[in-house]
Amino acid sequence: MNKNVPLTTLERFPDYLNYLRELNCAENEKIASGAIAQALGLGEVLVRKDLAYTSCVGKPRVGYVVCDLIAALERVLGCENKRNAVIVGAGGLGRALLSYGGFIKYGIDVVAAFDNDLDKCKTDVGGKPVLHIDELNEGIKKFNAELAVICVPTSAAQNICDKLVKSGIKGILTFAPVNLKVDESITVRYVDLAANLAILNSLM
Amino acid sequence: MNKNVPLTTLERFPDYLNYLRELNCAENEKIASGAIAQALGLGEVLVRKDLAYTSCVGKPRVGYVVCDLIAALERVLGCENKRNAVIVGAGGLGRALLSYGGFIKYGIDVVAAFDNDLDKCKTDVGGKPVLHIDELNEGIKKFNAELAVICVPTSAAQNICDKLVKSGIKGILTFAPVNLKVDESITVRYVDLAANLAILNSLM
DNA sequence: TAGATTGTTAATCGATTAACAATC
DNA sequence: TAGATTGTTAATCGATTAACAATC
Numbered sequence: 001m002n003k004n005v006p007l008t009t010l011e012r013f014p015d016y017l018n019y020l021r022e023l024n025c026a027e028n029e030k031i032a033s034g035a036i037a038q039a040l041g042l043g044e045v046l047v048r049k050d051l052a053y054t055s056c057v058g059k060p061r062v063g064y065v066v067c068d069l070i071a072a073l074e075r076v077l078g079c080e081n082k083r084n085a086v087i088v089g090a091g092g093l094g095r096a097l098l099s100y101g102g103f104i105k106y107g108i109d110v111v112a113a114f115d116n117d118l119d120k121c122k123t124d125v126g127g128k129p130v131l132h133i134d135e136l137n138e139g140i141k142k143f144n145a146e147l148a149v150i151c152v153p154t155s156a157a158q159n160i161c162d163k164l165v166k167s168g169i170k171g172i173l174t175f176a177p178v179n180l181k182v183d184e185s186i187t188v189r190y191v192d193l194a195a196n197l198a199i200l201n202s203l204m
Numbered sequence: 205m206n207k208n209v210p211l212t213t214l215e216r217f218p219d220y221l222n223y224l225r226e227l228n229c230a231e232n233e234k235i236a237s238g239a240i241a242q243a244l245g246l247g248e249v250l251v252r253k254d255l256a257y258t259s260c261v262g263k264p265r266v267g268y269v270v271c272d273l274i275a276a277l278e279r280v281l282g283c284e285n286k287r288n289a290v291i292v293g294a295g296g297l298g299r300a301l302l303s304y305g306g307f308i309k310y311g312i313d314v315v316a317a318f319d320n321d322l323d324k325c326k327t328d329v330g331g332k333p334v335l336h337i338d339e340l341n342e343g344i345k346k347f348n349a350e351l352a353v354i355c356v357p358t359s360a361a362q363n364i365c366d367k368l369v370k371s372g373i374k375g376i377l378t379f380a381p382v383n384l385k386v387d388e389s390i391t392v393r394y395v396d397l398a399a400n401l402a403i404l405n406s407l408m
Numbered sequence: 409t410a411g412a413t414t415g416t417t418a419a420t421c422g423a424t425t426a427a428c429a430a431t432c
Numbered sequence: 433t434a435g436a437t438t439g440t441t442a443a444t445c446g447a448t449t450a451a452c453a454a455t456c
Contacts (some may be wrong), residue, residue, distance in 0.1 A: 092299060108405060194306040195222075263412085264455045
């Protein structure tokens with residue numbers, strides 16, 4: 001929502017939000033940047049700088065009002081303007097994401113998955129339909145989806161990506177370890193699960 | 205394996221490796237840093253600087269020998285010293301990772317999962333056993349696992365983390381969106397799937 | 409040789425941390 | 433008031449990019 005927030009800061013916002021929500025605070029309970037910093041393993045000046053981007057101001061000697069901070073983070077993360085997402089590829093990962101309930105706390109509703117295997121389309125997963133890939137374009141429009149998650153094999157990823165863009169998808173999260181060529185108006189994020197484990201491995 | 209490689213560089217190594225492997229090159233085919241840069245959407249000086257950390261040297265006017273580069277990246281990513289990993293939490297995500305074949309290309313063998321639900325322990329997933337959480341310590345030792353992936357609910361993550369460390373696990377990849385308190389000798393990496401989608405959402 | 413491509417050194421950019429004044 | 437905590441300004445650190453000499 002806020003293009004001028006540095007990406008590094010934006011990427012920490014969910015951590016702040018998760019932590020503050022966990023506190024289950026009363027109406028105007030306060031918290032100091034130092035307490036947040038310690039809980040998340042960050043420097044406290046960094047925390048204050050980050051939080052300044054939410055335009056929630058703290059009071060010297062008092063700290064921040066937790067509820068206000070939560071609301072400000074939710075605003076900047078766009079939790080309020082609800083968006084719909086679809087998943088492409090209903091293998092193990094795709095189905096896991098389809099039944100995972102954790103997206104809604106960021107205002108994202110995962111509404112359906114698509115797969116080229118008709119057998120996979122027979123049963124709902126977590127109450128969400130799995131549709132055939134031929135219905136992708138139609139489905140995206142019907143569900144009003146703006147986000148998509150690519151969970152197909154690497155070899156199919158670019159092709160699926162092109163189809164998603166043609167269908168009007170504006171943001172793509174992909175688990176396929178391949179650089180996607182897309183128009184710069186499309187936002188793409190990469191998560192490579194195997195690479196994450198490999199990096200962990202080489203840090204030890 | 206190489207503590208002095210900057211983390212930013214290390215995190216790009218899997219991307220280089222994936223791209224180069226895809227090329228399916230003949231014995232001494234060459235590639236220029238510019239070609240790699242374009243394929244991955246990076247600057248070409250950055251690519252050369254990154255590759256320098258693998259201590260694979262290129263020839264001016266010629267480029268790098270693809271096979272050598274692959275071997276060098278595999279070495280620095282530790283693909284050669286095989287390590288075993290276990291998964292804790294056999295829900296949708298845990299089972300998806302258990303049956304996912306993509307870890308072995310980094311030399312990591314996911315050998316088993318653990319869950320507190322006995323029903324989930326009845327059937328193998330992808331040929332790998334799902335054991336009861338009470339067998340965690342015993343299982344880690346038996347399988348000689350050094351890495352673990354936490355796929356349990358957030359509320360259980362710290363407790364599981366402590367158990368893993370007590371059982372001798374040295375590296376942890378966690379999907380639970382909570383900062384884990386661990387001894388600094390333990391390496392932890394965080395992947396928050398919902399947060400990734402949320403960040404994507406707020407970048408649009 | 410001429411020209412393409414590497415590796416290195418210097419410059420820039422951005423992010424984090426340190427110092428400190430403002431203030432409740 | 434005194435002291436804790438914020439927000440800001442300056443300093444540091446690290447990563448990326450630019451410039452260029454080396455070389456095959």
